[in-house]
Amino acid sequence: MRKALIAGNWKMNKTDPEAIELARALVAEVGQYEACDILLCPPFTSLKSVGDVIRGSKIKLGAQTMHWEKSGAFTGMVCADMLKSLGCTYVIIGHSEQRQFFGETDETVNKRTRAALANGLTPIVCVGEFLEQRESGKHEQIVRDQVIQGLKGLTSDEMKQVAIAYEPVWAIGTGKTASSQDADDMHACIRSTIEKVWNRDVAQGLVIQYGGSVKPDTIDEQMAMPNIDGALVGGAALQADSFARIVRFQ
Numbered sequence: 001m002r003k004a005l006i007a008g009n010w011k012m013n014k015t016d017p018e019a020i021e022l023a024r025a026l027v028a029e030v031g032q033y034e035a036c037d038i039l040l041c042p043p044f045t046s047l048k049s050v051g052d053v054i055r056g057s058k059i060k061l062g063a064q065t066m067h068w069e070k071s072g073a074f075t076g077m078v079c080a081d082m083l084k085s086l087g088c089t090y091v092i093i094g095h096s097e098q099r100q101f102f103g104e105t106d107e108t109v110n111k112r113t114r115a116a117l118a119n120g121l122t123p124i125v126c127v128g129e130f131l132e133q134r135e136s137g138k139h140e141q142i143v144r145d146q147v148i149q150g151l152k153g154l155t156s157d158e159m160k161q162v163a164i165a166y167e168p169v170w171a172i173g174t175g176k177t178a179s180s181q182d183a184d185d186m187h188a189c190i191r192s193t194i195e196k197v198w199n200r201d202v203a204q205g206l207v208i209q210y211g212g213s214v215k216p217d218t219i220d221e222q223m224a225m226p227n228i229d230g231a232l233v234g235g236a237a238l239q240a241d242s243f244a245r246i247v248r249f250q
């Protein structure tokens with residue numbers, strides 16, 4: 001049985017006082033909720049303070065990216081040890097905004113994923129197609145390639161520590177969400193790809209989140225699909241009441 005993972009990706013939002021306020025509200029609303037795993041991914045600047053607020057609750061902490069090197073001259077970047085020292089247990093890797101604006105490729109996704117795993121962090125590896133790719137019927141091939149290249153070389157044991165987020169780029173921050181059936185079809189395609197490259201055990205245990213304009217009024221239908229194991233939530237994670245409702249999906 002896969003335990004659902006509901007994650008809030010706060011992106012480049014929330015000053016530190018605002019982040020603390022949101023984290024406090026979430027601890028009050030869902031801090032002891034155990035029906036799913038709950039993860040907050042604030043910006044780097046608030047990892048410490050959000051980590052302090054959620055300590056003692058069931059809510060987990062993650063970062064939005066990391067570098068694959070251990071330390072060194074990489075201005076602007078952070079490494080796994082830094083994240084772990086603040087209590088992070090997860091890191092989002094290969095988000096489409098990193099791919100679009102910061103030169104992320106499947107190769108750098110692979111390096112970051114390996115480094116995260118080597119340091120005991122759970123990577124949430126993001127994949128997803130552009131609208132033109134879906135319209136031309138290439139979406140499954142595109143996503144399959146992202147999965148295979150991004151996770152290349154991982155052992156079955158390592159794969160058991162990985163989560164995947166399927167986020168069609170055209171659905172992120174646009175208010176358009178993939179139909180639950182389209183999302184589930186893609187999740188099934190990802191799962192069968194994982195089964196072919198690794199094995200059935202890995203594929204059946206893999207948590208695959210959906211992301212792309214998830215809202216309180218979409219989550220129940222999405223989570224009822226057999227291959228959707230959680231959500232990576234952007235906009236709706238910025239308010240405590242909407243994120244708490246998503247966490248309490250029915």
Ligand code: PEP
Nearest residue numbers: 172173211212213234235
């Ligand atoms: C995201 O940040 O990964 C995301 C899916 O954003 P939104 O929910 O705003 O579409």
